[in-house]
Amino acid sequence: MRVVVVEDSALLREGIVALLAENGIEVVAHAEDGPGLLRIVDGHKPDLAICDVRLPPTFTDEGIRAALEARRRHPGLAILILSAYVEPVYTGELLAAGDSGIGYLLKERVSEVRTFVDSVKRVAAGGTALDREVVSTLIADRNRSGNRAELEALTPRERETLELIAQGRTNAAIAREMVVTLGAVEKHVSNVFAKLELPAGEDDHRRVLAVLAFLRATGGQ
Amino acid sequence: MTDYGHDIDLRSVVRGAAFAPSLVLLTALIVIWAATGAGYFWPMWVALGLAIPTGLWLAVRWAWRRPRGATRRYAMQASISVVLVVTAVLVWAMSGGGFFWPVFPFVGLSVALALNPVFLRPGQRKLQNRVDELTRTRSGALNVQASELRRIERDLHDGAQARLVALSMQLGRAEERLADHPDSAALVRQAREEATAAIRELRDLARGIAPPVLADRGLVAAVEALAGRSTANVEVVGHLAHRLPPVVETAAYFVVAESLTNVVKHAPGARARVTLSQDGAMLVVEVADNGPGGADVTASGLTGLKQRVEALDGRLEVHSVAREGTVVWAVLPCE
Numbered sequence: 001m002r003v004v005v006v007e008d009s010a011l012l013r014e015g016i017v018a019l020l021a022e023n024g025i026e027v028v029a030h031a032e033d034g035p036g037l038l039r040i041v042d043g044h045k046p047d048l049a050i051c052d053v054r055l056p057p058t059f060t061d062e063g064i065r066a067a068l069e070a071r072r073r074h075p076g077l078a079i080l081i082l083s084a085y086v087e088p089v090y091t092g093e094l095l096a097a098g099d100s101g102i103g104y105l106l107k108e109r110v111s112e113v114r115t116f117v118d119s120v121k122r123v124a125a126g127g128t129a130l131d132r133e134v135v136s137t138l139i140a141d142r143n144r145s146g147n148r149a150e151l152e153a154l155t156p157r158e159r160e161t162l163e164l165i166a167q168g169r170t171n172a173a174i175a176r177e178m179v180v181t182l183g184a185v186e187k188h189v190s191n192v193f194a195k196l197e198l199p200a201g202e203d204d205h206r207r208v209l210a211v212l213a214f215l216r217a218t219g220g221q
Numbered sequence: 222m223t224d225y226g227h228d229i230d231l232r233s234v235v236r237g238a239a240f241a242p243s244l245v246l247l248t249a250l251i252v253i254w255a256a257t258g259a260g261y262f263w264p265m266w267v268a269l270g271l272a273i274p275t276g277l278w279l280a281v282r283w284a285w286r287r288p289r290g291a292t293r294r295y296a297m298q299a300s301i302s303v304v305l306v307v308t309a310v311l312v313w314a315m316s317g318g319g320f321f322w323p324v325f326p327f328v329g330l331s332v333a334l335a336l337n338p339v340f341l342r343p344g345q346r347k348l349q350n351r352v353d354e355l356t357r358t359r360s361g362a363l364n365v366q367a368s369e370l371r372r373i374e375r376d377l378h379d380g381a382q383a384r385l386v387a388l389s390m391q392l393g394r395a396e397e398r399l400a401d402h403p404d405s406a407a408l409v410r411q412a413r414e415e416a417t418a419a420i421r422e423l424r425d426l427a428r429g430i431a432p433p434v435l436a437d438r439g440l441v442a443a444v445e446a447l448a449g450r451s452t453a454n455v456e457v458v459g460h461l462a463h464r465l466p467p468v469v470e471t472a473a474y475f476v477v478a479e480s481l482t483n484v485v486k487h488a489p490g491a492r493a494r495v496t497l498s499q500d501g502a503m504l505v506v507e508v509a510d511n512g513p514g515g516a517d518v519t520a521s522g523l524t525g526l527k528q529r530v531e532a533l534d535g536r537l538e539v540h541s542v543a544r545e546g547t548v549v550w551a552v553l554p555c556e
Contacts (some may be wrong), residue, residue, distance in 0.1 A: 009383040015390045022394065059375060060437035084378050085424055089434050089446045107382075108420045111389035111413050113397050141450055 001124050002046040005030040006037040006063065007082070008055050016050065016110060023117045032056065034066030041070045041077060048101070048124040053083040053090065064090050068097055080123045082107045086133045088141070095216070099209050103129035103168075118173060128168035128208045135166040138215040153195045161188040162196075166211045170204050243271045265315055269308070276304040291349050295337060302330040356534065360554075363533060367468035371436055374427045382423050389416035431471050440470045444477050444495055451493075453484045453510070459497030465504060469555040472529050473497070473506050476537070479522050480508035480549040488512020488547065502556045509548040516541035526551075 003020060005027050007013040017027045029040040033056045041049060049070060055062040067079045078101030081094060091104050103123040109131065110116050119129035143151060154162060157178070164174045175185045189207075193200040198210045250264040280300035287296040309323035338346075392413035399406035427433075435443035441459050448455035464470070477495055484493045491512030498505050516523075518539045526549075530537040535553035 009379065009387075011387040012383055012390070015387050019390060019394055022397075054378060059379070061433075084382055085428065085433055087433050088450060089438070089442070107386045108389055108417045110386065111393035111417060113393040116393075 001025055001048065001121070002028045002044065003048045003050060003120070003124065004028060004037070004040050004044060004046045006032070006034075006040075006049065006051040006055065006066070008032045008052060012052075012107075019110065019113060020117070020120065023113070025117070025120060034062045034069075037063075037066045038070055038073070041074060045074070046077065048078040048080060048120065050080045050082060050120070052107075053081060053087075061090060064093060068093065071097055077101070078123045078126065079103065080105065080120060080129065082110070086131060086137055088137055091130070091134050091137075095212065100126040100128075100205065104134055105129060105131045106133060115173075119168070122168060122170075127205055128212070130167050130212075132163065132167055135163050135215075138166065138212075139163070142215050142217075150196050154192060158188050158192050158195070161185065162192050162211060165189065165192070165207060166215060168208050243275070247271065269311055269315065273304070273308055276307070277301065280304045290352070291345075298337060299334055302334055306330060360534065363468045364466050367466070367471060370430045371467055374430045374436070377423050377427050382420060385416050385420045385423070389413050389420065392416060431467075431474070435470060435474050436467075439464050440473055441497060443470075443474055444497065447474075447478055447481060448495060451481045451485060453481060453488075454492045455481060455484075455495060456493070457495045457497075459495070461497060461499055461504075465555045468533060469504055469553050472533055472535070472553060473504060473551070475529060476506050476526055476549065476551050477508055479526050483516070483522065483547075483549075484508070484510045484512065487516060491546070499555075500552075502554055504553045504555045506551045506553070507548060509546060511546040513543065514541045514545050514547050515543040516547045523549075 003025055005013055005016050005020075007016065007030070013030055013032075017030065020027055028044045028046055031037050031040050037049060037051060040046070049067060051063045051067045053061055053063040055066070063083075064081065067081060071077050071079055075098075079094070079097075080103035081090070082105055083090070084107055086104075086106065094102055094104055101123055103119060105116070105119060109119070123129050139151065151159070151162075160178060161174060164177060169177065171182060171185045171189065174189075175182045178185065190200060192198075193207070193210075196211075196214055198207075198214060200207070247264065247268055250267055254260075254262065254264050280303065281297065284293060284296035284300045287293040306323065306327050309326045313319075313321065313323050392409055396406050396409045396413060399409060432443060432446075434446050439461070441457070441461055444459065445457050448457045465473075481493065481495075484491055488510050489512075491510040493508060493510040496505070496507040496509075516539060518541065523537075523539055527537045530551050530553060533553055535551060537549070537551040539547065539549050541547040
């Protein structure tokens with residue numbers, strides 16, 4: 001797996017590179033701004049770009065723009081955005097950029113090392129990793145749209161399962177997070193899909209897309 | 222400050238009420254004059270009689286657009302003087318010329334106009350200068366404050382927050398290495414969770430200043446994001462040629478945010494329309510809905526908005542008629 005990191009704070013950049021190295025993921029290049037990202041992506045042909053949102057010189061949404069441009073030039077490139085905040089406009093733009101190899105995590109998630117490394121591997125392999133706060137924003141939007149009936153039909157455990165699926169987690173990861181058996185997770189998952197009338201897919205990635213499409217169908221960006 | 226309400230009223234009075242019947246009357250008189258042998262052209266006196274009030278309306282309307290206070294009073298005096306002198310010259314010309322007597326009202330009114338600033342009490346002039354200066358420095362101070370807040374928000378992000386993220390990441394890595402020492406690992410995890418909580422608090426603090434999308438993409442994008450996330454059916458019409466001062470963007474943003482919250486709360490199911498436009502140096506924000514109307518205009522949310530807008534020398538009005546919907550309308554100077 002070839003990874004590039006774009007982060008303007010040297011402290012964070014070095015930290016992320018070291019953390020990934022400790023977990024067997026090689027960072028082939030790093031940059032500090034948007035043009036730098038485009039340059040190293042063109043040069044190194046990485047599988048995944050991990051990218052901060054606010055980058056010099058504007059310190060606004062430079063990172064999102066550069067990542068989307070890099071993705072446009074290299075359609076196979078997976079993107080994992082690390083951001084200091086959840087902004088529905090940006091997550092919406094990112095989700096609109098394609099349905100594979102997309103991630104948006106709050107920066108502090110890097111401290112949950114194992115989960116973060118899982119997310120990096122999953123996104124690089126074409127999966128999805130959405131921060132739990134992104135998912136709760138999507139659910140709040142869906143709820144506010146007045147279309148509550150389907151979500152309210154879920155039990156608290158099923159609701160929790162839905163959120164973890166939307167974050168892009170696999171059944172094994174969901175079982176670990178909820179501290180239940182794999183069998184229990186499978187049961188929750190099939191209940192969720194039945195109650196929301198979604199096509200149940202074996203494929204982890206397809207079911208994430210189905211759930212996200214459901215959440216974004218009304219309300220949401 | 223331009224007075225939009227009066228501007229519209231006067232225009233409709235001048236165009237609708239005065240012009241149309243006047244033209245009908247004049248045409249009728251000219252027909253009568255022609256039918257009765259077309260001698261001395263007496264209808265011109267009627268025309269003059271009709272023109273004087275129209276001229277005065279136009280003069281008052283022009284003066285009313287000047288900034289309130291001494292400037293507006295002086296403009297009023299000047300424009301009315303001009304109308305009077307022009308009237309005198311017309312009367313002179315229509316009555317066959319001869320000795321040019323309009324020179325007397327002309328000289329008299331000019332002297333009065335010239336003496337106006339001299340006779341303005343020195344105290345009043347000083348006061349006027351002071352008000353002008355305070356107005357200027359206050360808007361400067363508010364702008365500085367708004368930019369400072371954005372700078373603080375940026376510093377929080379780049380400084381304290383980046384360090385806290387790096388710290389929590391190092392704690393996370395330490396925790397991984399302490400897998401064989403559960404007690405120490407638990408301690409490190411606690412420290413990591415504290416750091417994460419601090420990051421969250423910093424984020425909430427930064428967001429209260431202004432949502433990131435407003436600073437990043439400007440007012441129209443931020444308002445479109447608000448509309449997209451509102452459960453009300455909201456249409457946004459707006460195009461601004463350039464970015465506005467931060468303090469104006471933030472105030473306008475909160476006007477729209479609060480108004481849309483009110484639409485959802487008090488007019489469920491209503492359609493709303495947000496209009497953002499620039500009229501010269503003014504930003505005009507309008508949020509209109511077709512809900513039940515009858516809003517309590519003294520509600521604390523609206524009062525807070527009014528104060529926020531008035532601090533920028535703007536105006537905020539709420540028109541809420543039962544069964545006709547509610548319009549929140551704000552004008553903000555943006556220079």
